[in-house]
Amino acid sequence: MRQGEVAPKGAWIGDPLGGVKAPEPLILPDPARRFTNTASRLEALSGGHPMMEWLRFMARLASAQHAVAAKLGPLSPPAQAAVEFAVEARMPPLAADGRRRDPAWRDGLAMLLDSFDAEILRAPAVVTGLRDRNAEALEALADGFLHGDLDVADAGAVLYVAAALQVYFTCLAAALPASSLRLLPQRGLCPCCGSTPVAGVVTASGPTPGTRYLYCSLCSTAWNYVRAVCVTCGDSRALALKGIEGDAGLAKAETCDTCHTYAKMLYQARDMQLDPFADDLATLGLDILVSEAGWARHAPNPLLLVG
Missing domain, CATH: 3.90.1670.10 (FdhE-like domain)
Incomplete structure (x- = not known):
C-alpha cells in the first residue's frame, strides 16, 4: 500500500523493531510491551551513564506506567463510524488536543502516584500537590500539557500527568480498528492522535x-x-x-x-x-x-x- 491510499481490508501485521514483511504505513502499539520494554532498556543503559540516577528514576516511572496499563486494561476507542469520519476528513481519530477524555486517565494517574514510595521521589511535594487537586484542576493541567500552554510552576506535576496520558492514549490507540486508518497529509504527525x-x-x-x-x-x-x-x-x-x-x-x-x-x-x-x-x-x-x-x-x- 502506498502512503495516503485507502487502507486494504486485510489486517495490519508486523513489528517495526523486529522487521516487517513490507513497509507497513503504520503499526499500532502493544500496551503489554510498550512500557516494560522502555523500563528494561533504561535500566540496561543506566549502568555507567553520566545520568545514571535520572535514567533509573525514569525506568521506575516506565515500570509504573506498565503496571497502570495492565490495570486499566482495554479502553473503548471511538465508534467505528467516528473513526471512519475522521479518516475521511484526514484527521486523527484520537485528536489529543480536542478529544474529550475518559475519566479513566485520572484513575491511571492516581495508580501511577501510588506506585512510588515517598522516600525515592525527587519531589514528594509535587506528588502531594497532585493528589490534592480536584478533577477539574487535573483536567486543566492535562489540557495545558496537550496544548503546550503550561505554567512554569506546574512543570514538576506535568511529568506525572504526561506519563499518565501516555498510558491512556497508548491503550486507546491499541484498540483502534487498524485496517480503517491511514496516514495524515502532515506526514510528521501521528495518524492516530496527531501528536509529534x-x-x-x-x-x-x-x-x-x-x-x-x-x-x-x-x-x-x-x-x-x-x-x-x-x-x-x-x-x-x-x-x-x-x-x-x-x-x-x-x-x-x-x-x-x-x-x-x-x-x-x-x-x-x-x-x-x-x-x-x-x-x-x-x-x-x-x-x-x-x-x-x-x-x-x-x-x-x-x-x-x-x-
Whole structure:
C-alpha cells in the first residue's frame, strides 16, 4: 500500500523493531510491551551513564506506567463510524488536543502516584500537590500539557500527568480498528492522535531493512516516514546527519538548514535492543550539542518538559 491510499481490508501485521514483511504505513502499539520494554532498556543503559540516577528514576516511572496499563486494561476507542469520519476528513481519530477524555486517565494517574514510595521521589511535594487537586484542576493541567500552554510552576506535576496520558492514549490507540486508518497529509504527525514523534527508528531486519518509522510521543503508534526528508518541513535539499564523534553511532540528529530544526534518528543496526522512548532519553547529550550548534528540536519529549 502506498502512503495516503485507502487502507486494504486485510489486517495490519508486523513489528517495526523486529522487521516487517513490507513497509507497513503504520503499526499500532502493544500496551503489554510498550512500557516494560522502555523500563528494561533504561535500566540496561543506566549502568555507567553520566545520568545514571535520572535514567533509573525514569525506568521506575516506565515500570509504573506498565503496571497502570495492565490495570486499566482495554479502553473503548471511538465508534467505528467516528473513526471512519475522521479518516475521511484526514484527521486523527484520537485528536489529543480536542478529544474529550475518559475519566479513566485520572484513575491511571492516581495508580501511577501510588506506585512510588515517598522516600525515592525527587519531589514528594509535587506528588502531594497532585493528589490534592480536584478533577477539574487535573483536567486543566492535562489540557495545558496537550496544548503546550503550561505554567512554569506546574512543570514538576506535568511529568506525572504526561506519563499518565501516555498510558491512556497508548491503550486507546491499541484498540483502534487498524485496517480503517491511514496516514495524515502532515506526514510528521501521528495518524492516530496527531501528536509529534519522539524519535525515528531505521530498521535493520526483515525483508525491507532501512525503513524509517517515527514513534508517537503520546500514543506510541509507529508510522512510516520517508528517509532523507525533513520531519518538520518536508524539505530534502538541506539535510545532514550529525552525531557525536567516537560514539557507537546509534543516535544521530537529522538537521535541516531550511527550517533550522532537527529530528533524532536511531539505527537498529547499531543495537537490535534499542527502544525509541528509552534511547531518546539516554542520548540527551546529542540534543544539547545540536541545540547549542543552532538547531531546534522538531518537538520535545513530553517527559523532558521539566527541569
